[in-house]
Amino acid sequence: MATNMLRAAATATGGPDDRRxxxxxxxxxxxxxxxxxxxxxxxxxxxxxxLLPILMALWVSLTDWNGQGSPFTSQVPFVGTDNYTxxxxxxxxxxxxxxxxxxxxxYYVALVVPTQTVLALGLALVVNNRLLKGxxxxxxAFYFPSVTSSVAISVVFLFLFANSGAVNSxxxxxxxxxxQWFADSRGVLHLLLGVVGVDSPPTALTQGGPLxxxxxxxxxxxxxxxxxxxxxxxxxxxxTFMLMFLAALQNVPVALEEASTxxxxxxxxxxxxxxxxxxxxxxxLVVTLGLxxxxxxxxxxxxxxxxxxxxxxxxxxxxxxxxxxxxxDYGSGAAISFVLFLIxxxxxxxxxxxxxxxxxxxxxxxxxxxxxxxGSAK
Amino acid sequence: xxxxxxxxATPTRRRGNRGARTLASRFxxxxxxxxxxxxxxxxxxxxxGNSLKTEPDAAANPLSPIPDQLVFDGFIRIFTxxxxxxxxxxxxxxxxxxxxxxxxxxSLAGYALARLRFRGRSGLxxxxxxxxxxxxxxxxxxxxxxxxxxxxxxxxxxxxxPLLADAAGVFIMKQFFESIPVSVEEAARIDGASIFRxxxxxxxxxxxxxxxTLTILSFQGTWNExxxxxxxxxxxxxxTLPRGLADLxxxxxxxxxxxxxxxxxxxxxxxxxxxxxxxxxxYFVRDANDGSDKG
Numbered sequence: 001m002a003t004n005m006l007r008a009a010a011t012a013t014g015g016p017d018d019r020r021x022x023x024x025x026x027x028x029x030x031x032x033x034x035x036x037x038x039x040x041x042x043x044x045x046x047x048x049x050x051l052l053p054i055l056m057a058l059w060v061s062l063t064d065w066n067g068q069g070s071p072f073t074s075q076v077p078f079v080g081t082d083n084y085t086x087x088x089x090x091x092x093x094x095x096x097x098x099x100x101x102x103x104x105x106x107y108y109v110a111l112v113v114p115t116q117t118v119l120a121l122g123l124a125l126v127v128n129n130r131l132l133k134g135x136x137x138x139x140x141a142f143y144f145p146s147v148t149s150s151v152a153i154s155v156v157f158l159f160l161f162a163n164s165g166a167v168n169s170x171x172x173x174x175x176x177x178x179x180q181w182f183a184d185s186r187g188v189l190h191l192l193l194g195v196v197g198v199d200s201p202p203t204a205l206t207q208g209g210p211l212x213x214x215x216x217x218x219x220x221x222x223x224x225x226x227x228x229x230x231x232x233x234x235x236x237x238x239x240t241f242m243l244m245f246l247a248a249l250q251n252v253p254v255a256l257e258e259a260s261t262x263x264x265x266x267x268x269x270x271x272x273x274x275x276x277x278x279x280x281x282x283x284x285l286v287v288t289l290g291l292x293x294x295x296x297x298x299x300x301x302x303x304x305x306x307x308x309x310x311x312x313x314x315x316x317x318x319x320x321x322x323x324x325x326x327x328x329d330y331g332s333g334a335a336i337s338f339v340l341f342l343i344x345x346x347x348x349x350x351x352x353x354x355x356x357x358x359x360x361x362x363x364x365x366x367x368x369x370x371x372x373x374x375g376s377a378k
Numbered sequence: 379x380x381x382x383x384x385x386x387a388t389p390t391r392r393r394g395n396r397g398a399r400t401l402a403s404r405f406x407x408x409x410x411x412x413x414x415x416x417x418x419x420x421x422x423x424x425x426x427g428n429s430l431k432t433e434p435d436a437a438a439n440p441l442s443p444i445p446d447q448l449v450f451d452g453f454i455r456i457f458t459x460x461x462x463x464x465x466x467x468x469x470x471x472x473x474x475x476x477x478x479x480x481x482x483x484x485s486l487a488g489y490a491l492a493r494l495r496f497r498g499r500s501g502l503x504x505x506x507x508x509x510x511x512x513x514x515x516x517x518x519x520x521x522x523x524x525x526x527x528x529x530x531x532x533x534x535x536x537x538x539x540p541l542l543a544d545a546a547g548v549f550i551m552k553q554f555f556e557s558i559p560v561s562v563e564e565a566a567r568i569d570g571a572s573i574f575r576x577x578x579x580x581x582x583x584x585x586x587x588x589x590x591t592l593t594i595l596s597f598q599g600t601w602n603e604x605x606x607x608x609x610x611x612x613x614x615x616x617x618t619l620p621r622g623l624a625d626l627x628x629x630x631x632x633x634x635x636x637x638x639x640x641x642x643x644x645x646x647x648x649x650x651x652x653x654x655x656x657x658x659x660x661y662f663v664r665d666a667n668d669g670s671d672k673g
Contacts, residue, residue, distance in 0.1 A: 042543040144418065
């Protein structure tokens with residue numbers, strides 16, 4: 001009996017034999033039923049609240065449903081791909097809002113991703129310094145903001161960036177009078193151009209531009225209000241990414257760094273030519289996770305600015321919510337969601353593709369790790 | 379092996395040659411660490427300090443952590459003038475039920491995917507991986523549609539049931555179950571224990587670290603969950619803490635900015651997660667490290 005079981009287990013792991021119907025039905029048949037029973041709750045919940053809703057929303061994005069009654073009756077007007085084309089090809093408020101949201105999010109990504117990556121790596125390098133004590137305290141301190149509620153933290157930052165808030169009183173200590181953060185829709189790039197003397201936009205840039213916004217509008221940069229949300233997000237996410245970098249840095253063999261030091265490499269050269277190549281996979285992971293996450297910004301916008309002032313903190317995620325639940329245009333809202341979905345899925349696929357591409361490297365990593373004793377690799 | 383042996387030896391050797399430089403860089407290192415600790419923690423200090431101030435005091439000295447005059451007005455009004463106790467109760471209920479369910483269902487599914495041989499297993503696992511990539515924010519409208527269609531919109535079921543399973547949890551548990559030796563389970567099975575019995579009394583007790591990790595992540599996730607409550611309920615008596623807080627901020631308070639009150643409410647909403655974070659810190663850290671290992 002026991003040997004039979006073991007043989008069954010052995011063939012089962014063997015691959016193709018797996019499928020072969022065994023003479024003794026007992027164990028296998030049991031496992032077939034038990035397996036499905038065990039996964040059933042998860043399948044039902046994810047199917048019902050994830051897959052089915054996506055299909056339903058796909059249908060709704062092709063209709064003009066206004067929230068009254070059920071969207072799956074013949075009374076609901078079917079409009080084909082109108083909701084999508086209005087976002088891209090038809091000149092109008094819908095396209096203007098959508099493109100404004102895309103512009104805002106692009107500037108948001110352009111500031112958040114590089115800053116949080118550099119900050120996280122910098123902090124990880126300092127915390128990882130062998131000569132410093134109290135690492136675990138600093139690690140905890142930097143990581144703590146990441147685990148708190150996005151809504152609660154947004155409330156704190158609303159206070160920090162209030163007109164008479166902490167940030168402005170800090171700036172006053174340096175003799176700077178801070179802006180009215182959440183009322184200021186001026187673009188940062190426009191402000192910078194103002195500093196060098198370009199006060200009014202050149203007519204060439206206001207005459208036209210792609211996708212319903214003028215060139216001048218595309219080139220606004222993030223608004224002052226958006227800068228406060230950007231600050232908040234960098235502040236909350238850097239800690240998580242720091243931990244990832246820290247784990248990667250601890251896997252860099254000390255001997256390698258020592259060797260390069262003996263060879264006369266400067267600190268910068270050592271970082272550039274030894275450390276950085278060793279943590280490249282983590283760097284890539286952090287950047288892509290950052291890209292994926294920063295296209296999903298929603299909670300902070302909802303709590304802090306609701307897309308205001310002058311729609312400069314509108315993001316596609318918030319716009320889809322607002323279009324559906326405030327303007328009761330569920331079709332357009334769902335269409336915006338799917339465009340956003342597509343953007344994020346493309347980024348995710350790029351990440352998985354490049355990560356999988358690195359797998360041939362794996363054996364080398366494995367060999368190096370095996371040489372280090374248990375525990376020190378982690 | 380070499381790495382470990384060399385670690386303590388090298389710095390000593392180096393210190394001889396360039397003691398001054400090491401000292402300077404150590405000082406610089408601490409300066410950077412202390413500066414950033416302030417950046418990351420001082421907002422919380424400000425939050426605590428200002429929640430104990432009067433409103434004019436908070437507006438006049440927002441940077442100072444010490445109240446001019448210690449007042450508990452904000453906190454008293456949180457409990458008497460807002461629906462905070464109700465939100466707290468709802469949050470506790472949702473978090474406890476959702477976390478329990480999530481840990482149980484994810485372990486079941488993770489175990490099946492790791493150990494049981496059934497038709498369609500690899501396809502299911504691929505589906506779990508695919509589902510993990512679905513970004514939460516694009517599900518806002520879809521979730522509302524399905525809850526509406528099922529007739530449970532605006533109910534506790536709408537708040538809780540969709541949170542009962544999560545693909546990442548299944549993934550974590552599957553990875554863990556694959557890492558523990560099969561021999562113990564086999565012994566139990568040979569002794570005639572049913573599959574569920576083996577899972578419940580033999581495998582689960584061995585999976586304690588993974589269960590703790592998953593419990594903490596689910597607790598933190600459901601306690602902080604905001605967008606889901608936004609599209610699943612509308613009745614103020616069903617608001618959870620994050621939803622209630624967002625409601626306070628968007629002006630349901632009436633006159634004035636009332637920052638001490640808002641900061642106090644946000645503080646109270648943060649405390650449970652903060653306590654869990656401090657107590658179970660290594661489980662949080664492990665999770666983030668696993669993330670990088672996966673890459």
